[in-house]
Amino acid sequence: MKLVSLKMSKNKAKNQDSIAYEESQYPYGFRLDVNSDLIDKFPNLKKVKAGSKVTIHAVANVDSVHITDEDGQPKKKSVNIQIQKINFSHSNSAKEAFDEYAE
Numbered sequence: 001m002k003l004v005s006l007k008m009s010k011n012k013a014k015n016q017d018s019i020a021y022e023e024s025q026y027p028y029g030f031r032l033d034v035n036s037d038l039i040d041k042f043p044n045l046k047k048v049k050a051g052s053k054v055t056i057h058a059v060a061n062v063d064s065v066h067i068t069d070e071d072g073q074p075k076k077k078s079v080n081i082q083i084q085k086i087n088f089s090h091s092n093s094a095k096e097a098f099d100e101y102a103e
Helices: 012-013 018-023 094-099
Strands: 053-068 076-091
Touching: none
Parallel strands: none
Antiparallel strands: 053 076
């Protein structure tokens, strides 16, 4: 499966000031916060440091699909996904993490 980067495109970044861009290069809301209680369930996370790369393996259920059709506006679609099972593996680099699943 090919992975898709969620990094903000260069065209969108041009409309941001440089400080805001640095803080929100990945603005789409995909962030996992694994607290101390959960870290005990994932031994691979005990080894990581800030800046480390991890590969996420997950099974999720699509809970709902919403389509909004407003007068004079393009249709918008959103999908709500509930992660049900997840695991992490440590990667030495971002390239290694992406290459693991590249087609």
